[in-house]
Amino acid sequence: MSHPRDTLGQRMHAMVERLYPLCRSITGDGVRRTLEIIDESIPLEISEVPTGTQVFDWTVPAEWNIRDAYVKDSDGNRVIDFRASNLHVVGYSVPVAATMTLDELRPHLHTLPDQPDLIPYRTSYYAPTWGFCLREDTLRGLRDGPYEVVIDSTLADGHLTYGEHVVRGQVSDEVIVSCHVCHPSLANDNLAGIAVATNLAQRLAGADPWYTYRFLFAPGTIGSITWLARNADRIDRVRHGLVLACAGDAGSLTYKRSRRGDAEIDAVMRHVLRGSGRPHTIVDFSPYGYDERQFCSPGFNLGVGCLTRTPYAGYPEYHTSADDLQFVVPAAMVDTLETCWEAFGVLDRNRRYVNLSPFCEPQLGKRGLYGSLGGRSDTKQAQLAMLWVLNLSDGDHDLLDIAQRSGLPFAAVADAATALRDAGLLKESASAGSPR
Amino acid sequence: MSHPRDTLGQRMHAMVERLYPLCRSITGDGVRRTLEIIDESIPLEISEVPTGTQVFDWTVPAEWNIRDAYVKDSDGNRVIDFRASNLHVVGYSVPVAATMTLDELRPHLHTLPDQPDLIPYRTSYYAPTWGFCLREDTLRGLRDGPYEVVIDSTLADGHLTYGEHVVRGQVSDEVIVSCHVCHPSLANDNLAGIAVATNLAQRLAGADPWYTYRFLFAPGTIGSITWLARNADRIDRVRHGLVLACAGDAGSLTYKRSRRGDAEIDAVMRHVLRGSGRPHTIVDFSPYGYDERQFCSPGFNLGVGCLTRTPYAGYPEYHTSADDLQFVVPAAMVDTLETCWEAFGVLDRNRRYVNLSPFCEPQLGKRGLYGSLGGRSDTKQAQLAMLWVLNLSDGDHDLLDIAQRSGLPFAAVADAATALRDAGLLKESASAGSPR
């Protein structure tokens, strides 16, 4: 690859830094501005879906935008200030402008008593309410009031916004990479994922991939539901997929299997993670987490897994103000990206072949495919790989199966298959993708 | 439940005590009197099947009854006395009245040389003979004789007797609970099972169960064969079953799988026993043991397992006079009963649903099924259970599968399914039982 690792990591971290201050939610200008920044690196096709649009069982909600919010004491000090951190406001808070005592305000205040120095992250998308999030330490210092309470927000007809970037492959069958873009100032969840996906898309563009790779940047849940509703009629194109989230913390990688559990992406990720020799975790599908919930709902049941580092709710910084720029490590984002890159490399070359000379072994020697001096015990990997590919290419095994069963590197197996195919000994079996 | 555990255990032990002295065999008045005592607690429908009736490959044998039996020495002492223990006579012994020396008598005497102070239990149902069982210690003390040898029995045309008690459920599909009633004074084998089954039936009567529960009290082997022969045309009603035996010793529970190995009762018992956190054993089916041999013969192959404590022939007291009233522990019978009760509770609520909104997740919030304030990490069990039920309700998974896969308690999963069904998000898939 052309980018040195440190430069790549620094570039991704710089992107996280630019995106961090924006106040994103499931709709609104924070998402639009986020997509504009991504578009500077990879051109995006933007969709704006009107409030009220029915998407399966859901309805696209009113669009939420916010300009300012605070709680001001009688001395005029902002004791809670949206300008200091956009986490201070409960996402989708309705507008408020009132004066009230601390006791009246208290039901609208959210803290983390066990993490008293952190601001929690809270939203209320589908029940109209308002609230502030603050440090328990701050709350303890508040006097009785009265307080001036202002949330300068609008909740009105508008649009839900998402963006797509497509890297055309040799076939129209797609690999989807999906990132949620609905969280405000949380760096690992999910700005790191956005940065990894963006750089992955850039690198793929130069690689002439087999599959078409679609990168989806959409708000969580309602965004992927909207995308699925608008693309349901051509969902069969999506052959594989990966949801990217929590992609930058210092923990080791965690792959969560698709609902199928034995989808090709599941086999590929297991192969790559095991082959890495580094600590990692593979967990079964569960119906909570990120947008794999929607891709893997029983009606779609797509071969979509989820790659994170420390998973969903698995770290104390999760959904707090401690998920900040320091929490995201450049080298971790690079590791996530390289793992995806290796996985897509396997996915892209994985094929199912049929041996055209299935009765006994074909004579490799006369085709220049076999060492001529027999009787030596140092049979070579390339020759073993050819024997394995010939033996198992009966239409029931793909190259990854053969790599797993033989213990040989996937690349050696794929190279052997290419050599055998070029020698006329193999043909691709059906279902290897539709021409674009 | 309404009965305190000690009272329940004491009541079951009292039933064992009443049944213990009766001389049962595969036919005869001992069985009839046993069924009368059960009938005092739960009304039984009694069947009397005439000697000579063909039941599959078998023929109902002559009815055996016995009034007295002894071996008397020349001083008039009963050195072996049926009145002291009915185990002293080989079951189905033909009548005898003769005088003979010890050497002549010896071929008819059975002892346990390795357990010299215990009387063994022996029968000879299908080969006409007679014999006495006695302690090896007693045998060693016997002089040469002569002895007066009397067995005052009759073996004549009559009937085989069994009893049934049915607790009507909401559907006519049946769960069968079967206990053998053919052993004389052996407390654990099977008076404890009879006591547990009787009390289980009483408790079920007040519970308005889903399934119809049929309790069968029949002599071992020939009794269940007779029942199966007379009910073969409606055997499809039997969806699940449990043979109860050796239900009261102090050992831990043992569940023996049905022949199928993956029947629903097998999954339920595993779930309940594992969930108990207490020591237990689960073993594969084998074609010896109790009446599961007949229910699981290849022509029927019913989903019937066998629940015991220490299993068949697994304790030194097995089939000896040491299987007495002290060997049966009230708390053990209570534990067996409560385990069955929990298992039937799972079986009764286990269903297979189909998600009616399978494309993406349905919006639970608008139906009041989801907490409205998002972003909190303490997502609740009830909400997880709903997500799991929705995700796996594709007609291929029942609620027990979902409980196993999610690690959630079965009750939480079943409650979630009820809530989702009531909200119109699920429908029951077929095969949930025929209306009565």
Place this chain on the structure above:
Amino acid sequence: MSHPRDTLGQRMHAMVERLYPLCRSITGDGVRRTLEIIDESIPLEISEVPTGTQVFDWTVPAEWNIRDAYVKDSDGNRVIDFRASNLHVVGYSVPVAATMTLDELRPHLHTLPDQPDLIPYRTSYYAPTWGFCLREDTLRGLRDGPYEVVIDSTLADGHLTYGEHVVRGQVSDEVIVSCHVCHPSLANDNLAGIAVATNLAQRLAGADPWYTYRFLFAPGTIGSITWLARNADRIDRVRHGLVLACAGDAGSLTYKRSRRGDAEIDAVMRHVLRGSGRPHTIVDFSPYGYDERQFCSPGFNLGVGCLTRTPYAGYPEYHTSADDLQFVVPAAMVDTLETCWEAFGVLDRNRRYVNLSPFCEPQLGKRGLYGSLGGRSDTKQAQLAMLWVLNLSDGDHDLLDIAQRSGLPFAAVADAATALRDAGLLKESASAGSPR
């Protein structure tokens, strides 16, 4: 068996000793003479297949014969001498008669630098060249030359030769036992296999086996390919098979599964090896090793495994002059033979039955198949075996399945099945072999 073990082992070793000096290759008089010696014990049908015959993707090569070969120094001493060991010449060397320096000769010399006192074994069947194999120690002692270099060989149109011996069974379905006969003076690879196969064939002849057993003595790879090409139209007769190689070293037995992995021969070998209680290894199929490569090519995919002691390339003596007469141990050959004998005994009796009385257990007692005095805990193995056979004979389980599942010896299960069949309680299910 009629042969004491030591005599049998000595007889097999004597056969190895007779075969050892012959210079075998994939064609030529060494193979013919080897087959003549085998024919003295078991009559062989010999096939001679002309050079140039097309056999699947291969062509029968020119026939190679050699009379003498040496490298002679200027003093007239044969520093490398074919008469001392036929390993000294690279198999299929083209004729040469020249004088050259050591430097000119060196590209044609093969040694084992890590095993300096051993002569390696090398061939070059399909690329015309010539060469000598020698001890590294010898090479180090050679002066600059000049040397007289002679290989008095012919490589000309002729034949490929193989031999077959058939032991007729009660059905025409075949078990094939295959040994490669193409290696020169290597005792374990494969003279030990030849000796074991020959003696196995002799023993089977007196045993009136169920299957027809075909013993194939053919050169490796091209020989089995030739046999398969000439027998492809009746290959369906081959129901099971075993490749025998490396059958006489002191290591424990290794069974390599067929490509299917669950073929009947795989189950039989596992059963016999596990049942032996002795150390052994069972490995999955891989597409290198011996002629199982051809029998298990995807077009044939026969149920053919491979039995060796220390496997292919697994011992330092492999393909060197150290694989000599001392390396082969009579007791090891006897152990290999007895293991095959036991396996063939299981294979021959293994059947699939259908219980003709599948509803409840049939009454064994009235047929004299069951002990009459019930209630004893020492139920006998024979009776257990009958219950297991009756319970699992539903057409889905063969007797070996029943032995495995029950933990009973195969012979007990097979004896039970015979008794039940004779009593009219079982019938053989289809596919038990075609009458001859």
